């Protein structure tokens with residue numbers, strides 16, 4: 001734990017609770033529980049999974065102005081300016097998490113960056129664990145969630161494939177803009193997800 005966050009897990013929980021509404025903090029705790037289980041089942045570092053999951057939505061309730069100023073101050077990809085909170089809270093959120101919480105581990109920060117869209121191409125097992133835990137935590141209740149849980153219990157990669165296919169399908173059906181990285185993740189995992 002001390003390697004990933006300069007304090008106890010209780011301190012980290014308090015920092016996240018102070019930053020979020022109760023509703024979203026409870027989501028983060030459920031993602032933590034699911035991520036630790038998936039990490040255990042897949043031989044992934046459970047402490048890393050716990051930290052990544054607790055902080056994954058840390059930036060989600062910040063204002064658009066805050067994200068825009070961080071994108072400019074840190075000279076992040078200017079294409080980010082064309083998107084919104086749903087993309088910023090992961091990609092820009094990782095920078096905020098590093099600065100405010102002192103979490104420096106690149107694997108954790110990348111898992112946070114990739115938690116909404118997937119990682120475009122290959123994702124570390126930790127990234128896959130966080131991506132799936134956010135989708136499958138016990139409070140999630142969408143058609144197919146039980147199927148998605150069962151598939152993920154069989155194979156983490158098959159779960160990633162299931163999620164990205166169904167998310168892209170849902171976004172297309174709603175005629176919502178799709179972030180290019182989501183499409184690249186879809187193309188890659190369509191075939192990759194069949195392997196282990």
Ligand code: GDP
Pocket residue numbers: 057060086087090115116117134167171176177178179180182
């Ligand atoms: P949350 O932060 O726990 O609510 O979950 P996520 O970070 O995974 O997703 C945030 C929102 O972004 C969800 O409503 C996703 O369906 C949505 N989302 C994911 N990928 C894309 C995308 O490429 N385009 C758009 N418009 N929305 C997306």
Ligand code: FE
Pocket residue numbers: 056057060089090115116
């Ligand atoms: Fe999120």
Ligand code: FE
Pocket residue numbers: 027031056057134
């Ligand atoms: Fe989340």
